[in-house]
Amino acid sequence: MYYRDFLKEFNPAIAYSFDPESSPNHDSQTLQDTYFHEAGQYQDMMAAYLYAxxxxxxxxxxxxxxxxxxxxxxxxxHGFIAKTLLAPFEMHSGEFTDQFVFRWHHGxxxxxxxxxxxxNKHSPGNTPKKFANFLLKNYKVPEPDSLKFLKLIDRIKKDPSITIPDCAQKIVDKDENPESVRTLSKLYVAFNRNLLSDEDKAIVGKLCKICILPEQIMEKMNEFSDRLVKQLVQCNAEDIDEVATFAANVFYELTEIHxxxxxxxxxxxxxxxxVLKGLGYPDILLRYPxxxxxxxxxxxxAISQIAVTRKPLADLIKARILEAQKAPYKNEKREEHMQLTIAMxxxxxxxxxxxxSININNLAIESIEKWKKQFKPKLKNEIECQIGFCRDMVTAGKNLEKVYDAKKTAIPVAPELLQRQVSQxxxxxxxxxxxxxxxSSTTKGLTFWITLDNMDDVKIIAQKLQYMSNAMEVNSGMSQxxxxxxxxxxxxLNYLLEADQGLTDIIGKINKESAQSNLNISI
Structure with a gap:
């Protein structure tokens, strides 16, 4: 499903302008761990904004x-926006974490x-010097920072007085590198229990941000919610600088609690x-592609300075507001890429x-090779190649589905059941x-059609229906x-009904007027 027509308050670019995170299994190069993972994040983003x-x-x-x-x-x-992100880790979105969270500055x-x-499994070498050199070359971490950090965690690893709670021990026991996870967990505990000197904390701060303990999250979130609601009432919506500062603090405080x-x-x-929309301002893309x-x-x-000052972030938000007031961000190629990725x-x-029995990845092999040859880094045509690949896959997939559908033996449907299906x-x-x-006609499977006077209206209707679900083949053109x-x-039909239920689960029942999206046609 592509929810674009229902996203009336927010710019659809919010969904297609961000860069989806890779699956932890992306090295497998299967569709499931690459394109499916991306498509899920696009849909999650739109679902979250629809809910909001x-x-x-x-x-x-x-x-x-x-x-x-x-x-x-x-x-x-969060339940919508991080559903696909957390699925590979068997975690549930919409729940506060019970795990120790590190925010690594270098990715x-x-x-x-x-x-x-x-x-002791790292290649090309496992000495502190070789590893620090690796981090410098691959992550641009200054060598002195790495060496100090490695010395610190080695000390913590050997310190028997630092213990970890049962919730962390369960994670340690499940990991294939338990001692590594145990050491990082001990670092987390030492940091939050003030067992480190200011100098040690500064060393840690060069590499990562250690978030608060899980048992502190509920208290911090209650404080955050109380503060935001009070400040929202007090904020002067006529003062763009005050609004931008408020918005910057909202972003910072939630990400700081993590x-x-x-x-x-x-x-x-x-x-x-x-918050911006509620105060009468346009929504913005905080981060452009x-x-x-x-x-x-x-x-x-702005992000690099956020722990020290929110002024650069507030300035960025103000600039984005002014840009959006003139012309909201739009990128047709990126939107087409998102739409085709979801469709595929x-x-x-x-x-x-x-x-x-069909291995869908076999369908992709030939097309992948074709578009790899088309990709030219100097031309920066990656999006065009991705669009071409997805379009080829949609065409090939539809053709394959038709072939297998044609082979499938039709099971006679009772008249009353057939009528119910037509009605649905x-x-x-x-x-x-x-x-x-x-x-409608049921001669060759369920088919519906309508004729209108205006071809532009027909194109809009066809696009809206195709956005909702590609479980049906939608065509438009002239007839008589x-x-x-x-x-x-x-x-x-069942796949259409699943699409309908999916949208209902996000925003409740959609009536016909809300679905028209400013389309007023009389028949």
Whole structure:
């Protein structure tokens, strides 16, 4: 599903402009660990903002938000926004973490290097000097900082007086490198229990930020919610500088508490945008594509100073507000890439469910090689190649599905059941097209069509229905001088109903008027 038409309060670019995180299993190069993982994050982002639009934003606009409401909606937003992120780790989104959280300044992947080093498994070498040199070359960590940090954790590893709680021991016992995880857990405890000197804490601070203990999260989140609600009422919406400062503090305070295992920045950005919209300002893209990888970007500079001062972040937010007031960010190529990634992943998952014997990854091999050859780093055409690959996969997947569907023996359907299926499909199509008057046929599987006078209206309807689910084939064109939309559902009705239920689970029941999205057609 692609929820774009229902996202009325927020810029859809929020969903397609961010860079999805790689799956921890991305080295497998399977569709499941690459494109499916990306598609899930795109859908999660849109789902979170849809939820916020329907549930949190109205409370902010009417100044009826309570701290209890805010706490609950923050957890629900995270429940959507980090669902795919946490799934590979068998963690549940929407729940405060019970684990020790490190925020590594040079990227989250660096923790795996330390785990291997502490387990004496790191290549090319396991001496402090060689490992520090590796971190310098691969993560740009200054060698003196690495050496001091390695000396500190070696001391902590050997200190029997530092013990870890049972909750951490359970994680240690499950890991394939238990002693490495134990050492990092001891560092976490020593830091939070004030067993380190100021000098030692400064050494740690060069490499990472150690978050608060899990048992402190609830108290800190209650304080955060109480403070935000009070400041929201007091904030002068006419003063853009005051609003930008308030928004910067909202982002900083939630990410500083870091209540969730992952997805804290995305959740904080969503809260920040709800605050901006509630105070009469446009929502913004805090980070433009490529900003995080560019140390000279205004975003990177603001984040690097955030623990000391929020002024650069407030300045960035103000600049983004002024930009959005002139023209909201838009990138058609990135949106097309997101849409096709979602369409491809949804289609491939459906094929796997219908025909488990099919290895969907075999379908991708030829297309991957084709688009690898097309990729030219100097031309910076990565997005174009990704779009081409996804489009090829959607076409190939649909053709494969048709072949297998045609081989499938049709099971006679009782008249009363067939009529119920027609009614369910008709309700779906009317609901999400925003128009009535569809005609149907069951001769070759469920098919619906409608004719209108205006081809532009037909194109809009076709796009809206295709966004909702690619479980049906939607075509538009001219028939006997009238613009026509044809929807062929075949035997995929259950997948349409799943899409409908998925949206209902996010924002509640959608009535026909809300689905029309400013489309007013009389038949």
């Amino acid at each position: 639009q329907e549930n949190l934003l109205p409370l902010i606009k009417t100044k009826s938000l309570t701290s209890t409401d805010l706490l609950e909606h923050t957890k629900r937003i 989250a992947s660096i923790v795996q290097e330390f785990i291997l080093y502490l387990a 209540p969730f295992a992952n997805g804290n920045g995305r959740t904080a950005t969503c809260l920040m945008n709800c 490529g900003d995080a990888r560019n140390p000279d970007s205004q975003y990177s500079k 992943a949804t289609l491939c998952k459906r094929i796997q469910r219908k025909y488990p 499909a008709a309700a779906f199509i009317e609901k999400y097209s925003g128009v009535t008057g569809w005609k 001088g009238r613009a026509t939309v044809i929807c062929h559902i075949g035997n995929n």
